[in-house]
Amino acid sequence: MLNFFTREQLNQYCSTRDGEQRLGQALSLPDTKLNLVEQLAQSKAAGCRFVLLGVPEDIGPRANLGQGGADKGWSAFLSKFVNLQSNHFIAAGQILLLGEIHCADLQQQATVDIQQPQQLSQLRQCVDTLDNRVAAVVQAIFAAGLLPVVIGGGHNNSYPIIKALSQASGQQVNCANLDPHSDFRPLEGRHSGNGFSYAWHEGMLKHYFVLGLHELKNSAATLAQLQQAGGEFCSYQRIFVRQELNYQQALDLCIDNVVQGSGDIGIEVDTDSISLMPVSAFTNCGISVQAAEQFVYQLAKLPRSRYLHLAEAAPAQHPAGLAAGVNEAGQVLSALVLAFIQGKKDQAIAI
Numbered sequence: 001m002l003n004f005f006t007r008e009q010l011n012q013y014c015s016t017r018d019g020e021q022r023l024g025q026a027l028s029l030p031d032t033k034l035n036l037v038e039q040l041a042q043s044k045a046a047g048c049r050f051v052l053l054g055v056p057e058d059i060g061p062r063a064n065l066g067q068g069g070a071d072k073g074w075s076a077f078l079s080k081f082v083n084l085q086s087n088h089f090i091a092a093g094q095i096l097l098l099g100e101i102h103c104a105d106l107q108q109q110a111t112v113d114i115q116q117p118q119q120l121s122q123l124r125q126c127v128d129t130l131d132n133r134v135a136a137v138v139q140a141i142f143a144a145g146l147l148p149v150v151i152g153g154g155h156n157n158s159y160p161i162i163k164a165l166s167q168a169s170g171q172q173v174n175c176a177n178l179d180p181h182s183d184f185r186p187l188e189g190r191h192s193g194n195g196f197s198y199a200w201h202e203g204m205l206k207h208y209f210v211l212g213l214h215e216l217k218n219s220a221a222t223l224a225q226l227q228q229a230g231g232e233f234c235s236y237q238r239i240f241v242r243q244e245l246n247y248q249q250a251l252d253l254c255i256d257n258v259v260q261g262s263g264d265i266g267i268e269v270d271t272d273s274i275s276l277m278p279v280s281a282f283t284n285c286g287i288s289v290q291a292a293e294q295f296v297y298q299l300a301k302l303p304r305s306r307y308l309h310l311a312e313a314a315p316a317q318h319p320a321g322l323a324a325g326v327n328e329a330g331q332v333l334s335a336l337v338l339a340f341i342q343g344k345k346d347q348a349i350a351i
C-alpha cells in the first residue's frame with residue numbers, strides 16, 4: 001500500500017541547470033527491487049535520517065464535512081522542494097524520498113453525498129482503511145530508527161502516525177500540535193477532526209498541547225473532552241489579541257508540556273494555522289510562516305521528537321486559483337520541512 005517514488009516521477013518535478021545541483025538531484029530514492037523493510041535498513045546503513053512520505057488524500061477533511069483538495073498538498077511540496085539548491089547548508093544525502101501511501105482507490109470510492117448518513121459513514125470507513133495503510137508504513141520507518149516527515153492529506157493522519165510511534169516505542173506518545181482546532185471531536189467515525197481524540201481514547205496519547213487554538217473554532221463539547229483528557233492549549237487569542245504572553249513564551253509552555261515523562265514526541269502542524277495558506281479551512285486570522293517555522297525548529301531540537309506531520313495544505317483553495325496555491329503551499333511546506341531538518345541538525349544532546 002506504498003508506491004515507491006521513481007526517477008521518472010522525480011524528473012517530472014525537478015528542473016536542472018548546468019553548474020547547479022538541486023535537492024532532487026542529491027537526495028536518495030528507493031530501490032524498487034527492495035521491499036520496504038530492506039529499503040529502510042539500507043537507507044539507515046547509508047546514513048539516511050529523514051524519510052519523506054506523502055499521503056495524497058482528502059477523504060479525511062471531506063469525512064469531517066470540510067473542503068477537499070488536501071490530496072494535492074504532497075505534489076505541491078515536491079514541485080518546490082526538489083528544486084531547492086543542494087549546498088553545504090543541507091545534507092541532502094540524509095533524505096530519502098520514499099514515496100506515497102496508495103490512496104487512489106479510496107479517493108475514487110469517496111465520491112459520495114455526505115448529506116446521506118449512510119454514505120458519510122462509508123466515507124469514514126474509507127478513512128479507517130487509510131489509517132491502517134499509513135500506520136503500517138510509518139511504523140516500519142520508526143522501527144528502522146528513521147524520522148518520518150509525513151506530508152499532505154488531512155489531519156486525520158495524526159491518528160495512524162501516533163499509533164505507529166506508540167507501537168514502535170512501546171509507550172504513549174506526547175504531541176505538540178500547532179492548530180486552531182484541537183481535533184478532539186467525538187468518536188463518530190474517523191475524519192480529520194478527531195485524530196487526537198481517537199488516539200487518546202485508545203490509550204496512545206499522553207501529553208497533548210495545542211498551540212494557537214482558536215477559542216471560537218472548537219465546540220464546547222470538544223473543549224470539555226480535551227480538558228477531561230488532560231489536554232492543554234494556549235489560545236491564539238491569549239497570545240495575539242489579549243497579549244497575555246508573547247509567542248516565544250507560549251511556545252515554551254508547549255515545549256515544557258510535551259517534554260514531560262519519557263514518551264516520544266510528535267510534531268504536528270495543521271497548516272490551517274497559517275494566515276492565507278491554501279488549506280481545507282482557510283484563514284486570514286492565523287500565524288505567520290516564520291512563527292510556524294519556529295514551532296517546528298524548536299520542537300525538532302528536542303532529542304525525543306520523532307516525526308513531523310504537515311497536514312491540510314490544499315492548493316486549489318487559494319483565492320487566486322490552483323497555480324498560486326501550488327506555489328504558496330509548496331514553498332511553505334518546504335520551509336517547514338527545512339526547519340525540521342535544521343532543528344535535528346542542531347538537536348540538543350538530551351532532555
Ligand SMILES: N=CN[C@@H](CCC(=O)O)C(=O)O
Nearest residue numbers: 066067155181192193280281
Ligand atoms: N483538522 C481540522 N479540523 C477542523 C476543520 C474545520 C473546517 O474544516 O472548517 C475541525 O474539525 O474543526
